[in-house]
Amino acid sequence: MKILKAIGGVFVKIWRWIKNTAWVQPLLIVGAIFGVIFSIPAISNGIQGLINGANSADTFYHNFQKSMEGDKTSAADTLLEHYFTYEEKRAKDDSFMPPEEEKKFFLMFTASNNAETKEIKAGFETLRDNWGSLYKPADERNETFRLYTIFTDESTSSTTPYENAFSQFLGRNYSFFEKASERGFDSNYYINKKITDDDLNNLATPGPDNFKIPTIILVDWTNAATPDKAGITEVMFDDPGSTAYERANLLYDCWNCKGDFSNNPNK
Numbered sequence: 001m002k003i004l005k006a007i008g009g010v011f012v013k014i015w016r017w018i019k020n021t022a023w024v025q026p027l028l029i030v031g032a033i034f035g036v037i038f039s040i041p042a043i044s045n046g047i048q049g050l051i052n053g054a055n056s057a058d059t060f061y062h063n064f065q066k067s068m069e070g071d072k073t074s075a076a077d078t079l080l081e082h083y084f085t086y087e088e089k090r091a092k093d094d095s096f097m098p099p100e101e102e103k104k105f106f107l108m109f110t111a112s113n114n115a116e117t118k119e120i121k122a123g124f125e126t127l128r129d130n131w132g133s134l135y136k137p138a139d140e141r142n143e144t145f146r147l148y149t150i151f152t153d154e155s156t157s158s159t160t161p162y163e164n165a166f167s168q169f170l171g172r173n174y175s176f177f178e179k180a181s182e183r184g185f186d187s188n189y190y191i192n193k194k195i196t197d198d199d200l201n202n203l204a205t206p207g208p209d210n211f212k213i214p215t216i217i218l219v220d221w222t223n224a225a226t227p228d229k230a231g232i233t234e235v236m237f238d239d240p241g242s243t244a245y246e247r248a249n250l251l252y253d254c255w256n257c258k259g260d261f262s263n264n265p266n267k
Contacts, residue, residue, distance in 0.1 A: 057121040061149045069156040105146035109215040120239040123247025138256040167208045184235035
């Protein structure tokens, strides 16, 4: 009983305090209202930050990422390994065609918070969003727009203080970059003086310090736009343009080997 009386006494004291300090309650209500008002900008900024993050270039490119995690068995290594498998099969049978997801695609090397690839994002996004309407494949075969990305600053379980994941990746796949450089020198884009000898020479001997971001490679096994060759058909190190549509138009020309990517750039 003594315990119950003690507990009851506590509640009585609380009730008396509430009655005696009733004048405080309006102040608390007003203070709460002002607290909500003043917190609105912070909440708004927080929401805007989430929106900006969702729309950022890195978020966009991560949607298409081929990771280097797993070394030789990684998605990035497998994509490049398949390239040479398909090249061998095509040499034996010129009717051979890879699986749909690797038949034709852009491969872009990027890095987190990179200023150049941030600007190019608008071009890729515009091309993707208007694919099949404003931008149609030249051969009218309903080709699917495909983009794969590799982040050169990705940290994997194999990253060490002395060698990052991309440096190891380059060492395992130097043949692919030699091939890309070779095809770059053979491309109309190079002949039309849109890429330099230095950039293509560096691509042939890539290292983490001289690898250019962005590097954009078009792989095309369809022979539709380039009936005389298949595989790596174009190499770019930029996507210039003052608007998203100008950038998208250049990427579209690259996909179809038109404009600066053809032997008649004025066409």
